[in-house]
Amino acid sequence: MDQTGEGGDQFGTVGAVDVNGVDQAPDKVFKLDSGNTVDVSQGAVTLTASDGSFASFSSVQVTSARSLSARSASAATAVSSKFKITSGAVTVLTLVGGNFAVCNTPRSLTATNTTPVRQLWGSAKGNFQTKSRYSSATVRGTIWFTQDRCDGSLTSVVQGVVDVLDTSLNKTFAVGPGQSHLALKKSFKPPTVKKKAKKKAKVQSAAVYTVRAGDSLWGIAAAKLGSGGRWTEIARLNRLSPPYSIPAGTRLKLPRR
Numbered sequence: 001m002d003q004t005g006e007g008g009d010q011f012g013t014v015g016a017v018d019v020n021g022v023d024q025a026p027d028k029v030f031k032l033d034s035g036n037t038v039d040v041s042q043g044a045v046t047l048t049a050s051d052g053s054f055a056s057f058s059s060v061q062v063t064s065a066r067s068l069s070a071r072s073a074s075a076a077t078a079v080s081s082k083f084k085i086t087s088g089a090v091t092v093l094t095l096v097g098g099n100f101a102v103c104n105t106p107r108s109l110t111a112t113n114t115t116p117v118r119q120l121w122g123s124a125k126g127n128f129q130t131k132s133r134y135s136s137a138t139v140r141g142t143i144w145f146t147q148d149r150c151d152g153s154l155t156s157v158v159q160g161v162v163d164v165l166d167t168s169l170n171k172t173f174a175v176g177p178g179q180s181h182l183a184l185k186k187s188f189k190p191p192t193v194k195k196k197a198k199k200k201a202k203v204q205s206a207a208v209y210t211v212r213a214g215d216s217l218w219g220i221a222a223a224k225l226g227s228g229g230r231w232t233e234i235a236r237l238n239r240l241s242p243p244y245s246i247p248a249g250t251r252l253k254l255p256r257r
Contacts, residue, residue: 016042034087037096040120041081049091053126057083057093061121061145061158079147080118083130090138094131095120095148103150112151119147130155135183137175138163152184206237211250224254 017024018039019032032038038045044058059081082097098118120130123143130137130146132153137146142160147153155164157175164173166183175181209220217231217240225233233255235244246252 017045032085034085037082037084039080039082039097041079047085047091049087049126051126053091053124053128055091055122055124055126055128057081057120057122059119059121061143079116081120082118083120090127090129092129092131092136093120093122095133095146098148100150114149114151116147116149119145121145132183134166134168134185135181136165136167138165152182154180154182156180206256207254209252209254211246211248211252213248215246215248217244217246220252220254225257230255 019036021037021039024030024045032047038057040057041059044056044060046054046056048054059079080098082095083093084096086092086094095118100117102115102117103113121143122128122130122139122145124139125141128139130144132146132148132155134148134153135155137144137155139160139162142162143158144160144162145154145156145158147156152168155162155175157177157179159177161177162175164175164181164183165171166173166181168183168186173181207224209224211220217234218228221231221234222228234240234252237253237255240246
């Protein structure tokens with residue numbers, strides 16, 4: 001892929017552009033290899049692919065596929081506009097860099113924190129795609145904006161239609177002129193820990209004695225509990241009252257020995 005920028009209507013760079021950390025001189029044409037990192041945070045660059053596709057990229061909005069106004073160039077923001085390029089049937093520009101630590105400050109720990117971390121404006125004719133943290137935007141001829149911010153990845157369209165793949169939802173949205181799509185960051189769900197069911201303490205069932213003819217509470221207590229004096233416990237457990245009658249066949253609960 002060739003890389004050129006422009007000055008007015010001529011190809012060249014506007015502002016400061018560096019490739020792999022090396023500043024590029026304006027109006028210089030050279031080969032841009034797949035895997036190169038380009039920083040347009042303070043400038044703009046136009047890429048021309050071997051199939052004739054071309055696009056302009058900047059930190060601020062480009063006015064057309066091959067022009068960036070001097071006024072827009074001077075308005076370059078402090079937000080990182082750095083991308084890694086991958087050549088193929090579709091030229092992919094993946095946003096890199098930016099300081100996501102700003103999302104962890106006490107004032108920014110909210111679900112609606114819209115602080116921008118990195119962004120890229122593009123205007124293209126041909127097959128291009130921008131990739132952000134939580135989405136990717138595929139275009140064929142449009143002006144669009146991609147931004148990673150603390151609460152997710154934003155894609156806004158000025159012209160044309162962009163197919164936005166929301167990787168958090170694994171769903172593609174067609175975003176038209178004047179529309180935006182925010183792919184929210186994936187919320188962390190802690191693994192579910194199954195609580196072990198508490199074992200119910202085994203309730204020892206009370207012993208039962210069936211009264212036979214001639215039995216008395218004293219005799220039953222002496223035989224079954226080891227002491228005749230415990231007959232009162234049998235009476236209380238079975239709610240017996242004077243005269244403590246226990247006909248044959250009566251089932252009596254016995255206390256523990």
